[in-house]
Amino acid sequence: MTLDPLAPSAAPGIAAATTDLTKVYGAHDTRVTALDGVSVGFREGEFTAIMGPSGCGKSTLLHCLAGLDTPTSGSVRIGTTELGTLDDRQLTRLRRDRIGFVFQAFNLLPTLTALENVTLPLAIAGRGPDQRWLDRVLAMVGLAERLHHRPAELSGGQQQRVAVARALAGRPAVVFADEPTGNLDSRAGTEVLGFLRDSVRELGQTVVMVTHDPVAAAYADRAVFLSDGRLVDELVRPTPERVLDVMRSFDARAAAR
Template identity: 85%
Template sequence: MPRPTNGIAAATTDLSKVYGSGDTRVVALDRVSIAFREGEFTAIMGPSGCGKSTLMHCAAGLDSPSSGSVRIGTTELSTLNDRQLTKLRRDRIGFVFQAFNLLPTLSALENITLPLAIAGRRPDQQWLDRVVAMLGLSQRLGHRPAQLSGGQQQRVAVARALASRPAIVFGDEPTGNLDSRAGAEVLGFLRDSVRELGQTVVMVTHDPVAAGHADRVVFLSDGRLVDEMTRPTPDRVLDRMLRLSGENPQTPGVRSR
């Protein structure tokens, strides 16, 4: 498989999201511009309420910005109607959430291929076999969710996100419901999907250990991008988070470290 070209899988420009008005007005995102490169694993971090999940939801087309633009590849999301946006999310974006969101009456394989079946598409069997093998699910495909551990269920959710060969996978606290061992396994599989499959992954997390699996960590505070770190380690991320918790940036921008 060709290595990723490090083009742009998704990007936001001057992205703002405001909830409410008057005394109840809350600025969740304040002119955030960021690019997520192909074949890269990015973690989004920051204090509670800083806008992490809002940024991910807007970048993934799950929520609409108040102003600014969002692109998946070269497609500007604001130009799409509801049907086109639904198709783009189904065909070009994968999602992994804290809740596994598996259907209890379906087998692991049926859960993995469900989005493709809904779209009337057949899976690329070679790709699917590779994803299933990488995630260690080959002997579990006939099992229903109740017959799987939490870690195994989240692996099924990861396989479902990867099955359509999406342009980008978004994860919102994907290990939040797992113990440390199962969480480390799932993070390792996400890491492997980037390294071995050329996948692009963007993950929201509050956990410095989880962020240590990424290629890059971006930090938000009060709805603004305030810092970026490459080749992160849990200790470096934790140190930056501790310092960030006392900061209140007055101007938008990213400070390199």
């Protein structure tokens, strides 16, 4: 029997992980090491925030985990699937079937309705939605009255709700969110963070979010911290105050150099 290399892991535990992950851009005088030997795991059914100073490698780590960027060395796994062993077709299939992504800039198609944007990845894959699951997702993000509106008819917060629902619609193994509240006011940002947290608590989803905001990180079950491309700290059940303390320690180290 031939095993499907994209089949999800049968064993519960780690939804995504890296081992000795290194990412280098440029060469010689322009060489920049964005990630320097990062080994980290993200547990199933958990909301994790990735934090650190600007330029520390947060988004690079997220993009490597999601298969949107290729590591220089080391490994990335979704479940037990090693991304480095996949060809382009298999990697596209994995991103389509097992990964959801929420972008800071929403990335909605302006000519489609909210519902059409939510179900677009499924339509591209040639499969219909699990209607019971889709109904739960749409109810959770509160889109019932806006399903037939186009993005231009929605507020920024409503557009990001559509983006969250789109990421969840295919019931992925993990949802990655890159600064999902970066373009929102505080009220809309709070709503979106609540939806991400509820998707973990109510739907059993796994969410990994990059953020620079200590208040946003406090919605997570765990926060991991990068500095200069390395994993340097971790908090369980983070609060804004504890996150700020860790971030201040980075500032103190930078000032002492």
